[in-house]
Amino acid sequence: MASKNTTAANTLWQRQPKCNAEFFALTYGALVSELLRDLESASAVTAELDRMGHSIGIRCVEEVLAKQPANASAPQTFPATADLCVTTLRMLFGVSTDVQQVSDTVYKLQMSENPLMQFVEVPDSLKDSLEYSQLLAGLLRGLLEVLQLDVSVAASSSSGSSSDGCEITVTLQQVLQEGAGDEYHEE
Amino acid sequence: MASKNTTAANTLWQRQPKCNAEFFALTYGALVSELLRDLESASAVTAELDRMGHSIGIRCVEEVLAKQPANASAPQTFPATADLCVTTLRMLFGVSTDVQQVSDTVYKLQMSENPLMQFVEVPDSLKDSLEYSQLLAGLLRGLLEVLQLDVSVAASSSSGSSSDGCEITVTLQQVLQEGAGDEYHEE
Numbered sequence: 045m046a047s048k049n050t051t052a053a054n055t056l057w058q059r060q061p062k063c064n065a066e067f068f069a070l071t072y073g074a075l076v077s078e079l080l081r082d083l084e085s086a087s088a089v090t091a092e093l094d095r096m097g098h099s100i101g102i103r104c105v106e107e108v109l110a111k112q113p114a115n116a117s118a119p120q121t122f123p124a125t126a127d128l129c130v131t132t133l134r135m136l137f138g139v140s141t142d143v144q145q146v147s148d149t150v151y152k153l154q155m156s157e158n159p160l161m162q163f164v165e166v167p168d169s170l171k172d173s174l175e176y177s178q179l180l181a182g183l184l185r186g187l188l189e190v191l192q193l194d195v196s197v198a199a200s201s202s203s204g205s206s207s208d209g210c211e212i213t214v215t216l217q218q219v220l221q222e223g224a225g226d227e228y229h230e231e
Numbered sequence: 232m233a234s235k236n237t238t239a240a241n242t243l244w245q246r247q248p249k250c251n252a253e254f255f256a257l258t259y260g261a262l263v264s265e266l267l268r269d270l271e272s273a274s275a276v277t278a279e280l281d282r283m284g285h286s287i288g289i290r291c292v293e294e295v296l297a298k299q300p301a302n303a304s305a306p307q308t309f310p311a312t313a314d315l316c317v318t319t320l321r322m323l324f325g326v327s328t329d330v331q332q333v334s335d336t337v338y339k340l341q342m343s344e345n346p347l348m349q350f351v352e353v354p355d356s357l358k359d360s361l362e363y364s365q366l367l368a369g370l371l372r373g374l375l376e377v378l379q380l381d382v383s384v385a386a387s388s389s390s391g392s393s394s395d396g397c398e399i400t401v402t403l404q405q406v407l408q409e410g411a412g413d414e415y416h417e418e
Binding site: 064079 | 269
């Protein structure tokens with residue numbers, strides 16, 4: 045099952061239109077810098093990155109589900125949504141992600157590297173309050189919200205280096221509507 | 232000569248770390264929206280995108296030159312820098328770009344599609360004042376500045392659609408220091 049998913053995710057990644065990841069990282073850095081200039085606190089910047097990611101996630105979800113292999117079904121349980129998150133991160137960056145199921149309502153996604161954090165050094169003064177990669181957390185939150193799952197998502201890349209990867213913790217708050225993800229398979 | 236350059240550019244593109252171009256376009260859109268919220272006018276947003284691109288271009292130039300084939304030489308004349316711009320755009324997006332040499336001090340770069348403008352519809356009210364793709368113009372300006380060429384660069388994608396491409400006009404203002412690009416080949 046895992047290897048089937050991995051193959052499907054690889055194929056998906058190959059089909060994606062691409063741009064230069066380093067250029068993306070630099071542009072994302074410009075976005076974060078802009079927010080740091082404009083907003084009052086680093087935690088407000090984190091919240092804004094989360095909001096932007098959420099908005100992107102909602103726009104991405106149909107794309108992600110539409111590009112799944114025809115025989116894939118929408119995840120029917122919360123833990124099963126971890127695979128969708130792994131596929132999504134693969135579609136965005138081509139990276140592989142490990143899943144650790146902590147409980148029925150919590151899983152952790154461990155990206156082996158953090159493509160957002162290339163060329164980035166978060167100053168010590170911001171490390172505690174700024175979550176640089178929160179865009180990804182917001183994105184997964186938006187994605188799962190469309191599947192009627194209210195989740196909280198926290199990114200953790202506080203070591204502040206690309207090669208240290210990024211851990212994303214997804215926690216189920218409530219199911220908004222049972223089986224609502226099914227509708228995405230009717231087309 | 233053109234085909235040799237094209238092959239080299241293709242090889243360069245294949246070697247680049249990649250991320251999803253649609254995700255990039257959405258994130259860039261979030262950046263532009265943020266600037267539109269924060270700044271007073273659309274022309275101030277254009278200027279800020281130009282500034283960000285300039286800063287990215289300065290960071291990119293060593294990378295671009297370092298990744299050139301070993302036998303490539305730094306452009307010795309202003310018109311010859313068009314090839315470097317073409318290679319750069321290829322490295323960033325994998326797109327092909329046509330060059331039109333207008334005069335000894337002006338050339339136009341025509342990208343067949345505009346990767347920044349996917350999913351984007353610039354409102355009519357902003358079309359005259361906002362240059363959505365100015366980040367690219369600023370980037371090329373930064374790149375050429377490091378080669379000691381003071382240029383003005385204008386992007387034009389006012390039709391507001393990805394498939395309409397993007398025209399970038401590069402105009403030489405002055406040569407800051409003759410032959411200064413040579414130093415990038417000493418390493």
